[in-house]
Each structure stands twice: as structure tokens, then as C-alpha cells.
Amino acid sequence: MAKAKYKYNERIQGWSTLVWDGTYTKTGEKHRKKLVSKKSSADLEKQVAEFNAKVKNGGVLNYSGMTFPQYAQKWLEINKATSELNTQKMYRTTIKYFDCLYDVGISDIRHSHFQMVINNNADHPKTCKNIETTFRQIIRSAVRDKLLPRNALDDICSDITLPKYVKPSKRPLNETEKDAFLKVELSPMKLAFVSILYACGLRRGEALALTRFDFNWERNEVSINKVIVFDGNNPVLKPYPKSERGVRTIPIPAAMVTRIKPYVESCDGYLFHGRDSEMMTETSFRRMWASIITSMNVAAGYNPQAKKFKGEKPIKDLTCHIFRHNYCTELCYKVPRISTKKIAQLLGDTEKMVLDVYSHIVDSKENVVETINEALSI
Numbered sequence: 001m002a003k004a005k006y007k008y009n010e011r012i013q014g015w016s017t018l019v020w021d022g023t024y025t026k027t028g029e030k031h032r033k034k035l036v037s038k039k040s041s042a043d044l045e046k047q048v049a050e051f052n053a054k055v056k057n058g059g060v061l062n063y064s065g066m067t068f069p070q071y072a073q074k075w076l077e078i079n080k081a082t083s084e085l086n087t088q089k090m091y092r093t094t095i096k097y098f099d100c101l102y103d104v105g106i107s108d109i110r111h112s113h114f115q116m117v118i119n120n121n122a123d124h125p126k127t128c129k130n131i132e133t134t135f136r137q138i139i140r141s142a143v144r145d146k147l148l149p150r151n152a153l154d155d156i157c158s159d160i161t162l163p164k165y166v167k168p169s170k171r172p173l174n175e176t177e178k179d180a181f182l183k184v185e186l187s188p189m190k191l192a193f194v195s196i197l198y199a200c201g202l203r204r205g206e207a208l209a210l211t212r213f214d215f216n217w218e219r220n221e222v223s224i225n226k227v228i229v230f231d232g233n234n235p236v237l238k239p240y241p242k243s244e245r246g247v248r249t250i251p252i253p254a255a256m257v258t259r260i261k262p263y264v265e266s267c268d269g270y271l272f273h274g275r276d277s278e279m280m281t282e283t284s285f286r287r288m289w290a291s292i293i294t295s296m297n298v299a300a301g302y303n304p305q306a307k308k309f310k311g312e313k314p315i316k317d318l319t320c321h322i323f324r325h326n327y328c329t330e331l332c333y334k335v336p337r338i339s340t341k342k343i344a345q346l347l348g349d350t351e352k353m354v355l356d357v358y359s360h361i362v363d364s365k366e367n368v369v370e371t372i373n374e375a376l377s378i
Helices: 041-056 068-079 083-100 112-118 126-144 151-158 173-184 188-202 204-208 254-265 282-299 322-332 340-347 351-365 369-377
Strands: 014-024 030-037 221-224 227-231 234-238 248-251
Touching: 014 041, 030 041, 030 227, 068 126, 083 112, 083 126, 083 227, 083 322, 112 126, 112 151, 126 151, 173 282, 188 204, 188 254, 188 282, 188 322, 204 322, 248 351, 322 340, 322 351, 340 351
Parallel strands: none
Antiparallel strands: 014 030, 221 248, 227 234
């Protein structure tokens, strides 16, 4: 008769053993689970074989009473705690779209639930892109937490149908906007702000973080080494830009010095601030920017006081980032006198981004038929 693999335990009146459940303890040791059989050693051996097969094929899952939205909130609090404020804001907004899954447990989530959330927001393609990105990350986290099997990411997230999303095209300033920028009458602070955007191609947060000590008027340069982001309406100073590339020094064009220098030298702290605050709040910024656009429209010939027909505003969708893209575009027109690598350094961005702009400029100037005729003439 074959010898039993496991010994009978009088205390529990059965057979027991410890098996690895596929996870590890905090000290890095294998975490083991106790299996018990009241029937026989052979029955326990069968349980061990089945358990090991489960671990091998995806792990033994933990049980969680959390719903999908509850787990998503927990995931956000833990996994995105150190992310940029704007990134956290995007995720907080996105996981609100998962509230429709209030009665679905995290371990019960399926492909159809994912597609349903997408379908509910199909009129907003950009939102759906954010939903897809966030949903995938949450599923991946649940797999790591042993709440879903290893194949869940593929089973749940594959073949999701998304509405077509067309990324908004970036554009430089048009001729109307350029002309209005040169003619506009603004307060010293507003004039300095919009002139710095035009002359240096800064991101909004980089410009808002400037102080008079960031300028070197002997060399006509400005140093970028910090940024302001908004947490709700509150400004938060970060002692570093968006990336390591963001730390840079930018020459100020001579034509713009007279529009910027007088105001900078009159300031003691931050150049751009609210009426009662050291730094500008988001509400204060929005008001300032709206005022700048109104003044530029007036400079472009728009009369906001006309009682009958005011006409359509010539400047409507102008943003700070358009000034930045204009800076990049105008410098790309000067290639090869300036390299795309140097333009990227001035912008604190990647050379790939600059090359995309440069390629677009080259494509728009190409005369393919004429070039082929000249190149292959005999």
C-alpha cells in the first residue's frame, strides 16, 4: 500500500499543509496558505494540485467587497498621489464617469462594462480617450492586487470601440492677431505678460511664475526655473518647470525689450499677481486674459459699444499656447540659421515636437512637380 503523502493531525482531525499562493510578504518571503482536508491525504494532495494550477494560470484571487468606482478612487489616492496637479485633476474628473458602475464589484468588471462607459460619453471623443487610459491603468492595478486574473487586461480592454478623436491642430498667430498684438493698448502688467509670451514662447505657468530677479538686462535674457500651477483656483508654486528640459535661459528680442523692461523693473515680487494676492489665482488670470483679448479685438477694429450690429469678433479662440506655437513656428522658418535642436532647448521641449512643426512648414512650401522636373531634367 502506498505511503500517504501527508500526515494525519489529531488536533484538527484531518490532513493539512501550507502552499504558496503566488504572493510575497513585506520581507520578500513567499506567502503561504493553509489547506485542510477532513477526508484523506489523497484528497488533500488533490487540493494542492488544483491550487498550484490556479496559481500557475493566473494566481489565486483575493476577494474585495469594493465596487469598481470605490477601487478607482483608492487607486487614484495611492497611485497618483505624486503626480502633477493637472494630471491629478484629469484623473479625478475621469473617474467620475465610472459612477454608473456603482453596483459592479471590482472583481466582477467585464468588457461590456468598459464599453458601456465609453458609449455613455461617445459625444466627447477626448473624454473617451481619457476614460480608456484611466480604465486600463485601474484594471492593471487590480490584476497586481490579485483582484482580477492575469488575463483580465486583455479580456476586458481589448477591442474597445472608441469614437473617432481628431487632435486639435496647433496654429501660430494669424495676421489679424499679429497686427492687433502690435497695436493693442494695455496696462503695463498685461502688456508685459502678452509680450513675454510672444517674445519667449513660454508656457502660461512659466510666465506667471516670473519675478524681476529672473531677468538679466545686461544680456537681455530671462531664466526659467519654476512654474505656477492651479489647484482649483489657488496658485501653487513648483520650484521646477514641467521637465528637466524646462530649466533654460532665453534671449529677449530687442524689439520686445521696451515693452517688457519698464514693467519688470517696477516690480518687487511676482510680475503677475492678483489685486490682493502675491500670485495670480486662476480666476484673476482668466479675467486678465479675457481683458487682453477684448483689447486686441478693439485694436483689430471691433467696436463692443456698437448698439445695433457689433459684427463678429475677429479674435475669438486665442490662447497662451498659440503664442508659444507661434514662437516655435517663426523660429522654424529660420532653419538652418538656427537648428531644430536649439529651438527645442529654447522652448524647453523635445526636438521631435519642433521637427513636427518644421516638417509641416516644409510640406506647405513644397512644389513637388517643379522640383521633380528640375531634379530629373535631361
